[in-house]
Amino acid sequence: MRGSFVGRAALGAAICVVGQAAFAGTITGTAVYTGTVPNLKPLSVSAEPVCAKRHATVPNEALVLGAGNSMANVVVKVVSGLPAGKTWPAPTQPVPMDQVGCQYVPHVMGIMVGQPFKVLNSDGILHNVHALPKLNRPFNMAMPPTRKDATETFTKAEGMFVIKCDVHPWMQSYIGVFSHPFFAVTSADGKFTIANLPAGTYEIEAWHEKLGTQKSTVTVGASDTKTQSFKFAPPTK
């Protein structure tokens, strides 16, 4: 009988540990575009013969929509409400950004302070990766054809900033640097999920490169999933 009691106690402890991870708060939602869909012209890559062989143009990613006008490339992040003084270690797994057919892939990224940012050059041609942060140290890195990858890190949390190529002016991406892991970038389905939040009230912000930012306040309990969606449209004049 004693053995069985110990066994049950151990099982209870195990469930408790699993419970802490599995039942933390989650904020999920969708970013949707509600304005008139603009006719964005593709961008010519004819200035770069190697890329032009692959494709004459690349999509203009200023607004990337999915079914029902769900929005890709929206960054949703927690801006306040996290426990004061708590820190989160940076993942050792890099955030990659490739240069493919004279286009940055992905177009929008989030990364943690100290996490490796790995820039790849699948094109095998000269690119120049020019990051333009205001708080972090800007870098301007030539990637000749022989340089297949390069790694940088960012030392300070900072809102979204531009990375561009000085050789191919149509190449542009955006990255934000976070001191915590509570952020997400939407794919074309517009969906985001921020998981493992301690119970609390959070201010969250959704950002889009052309349509600005929106804020919302969401309260989650220790085992809650709350839905908060964002609608974007151009300002009416």
Ligand SMILES: [Cu+2]
């Ligand atoms: Cu380039």
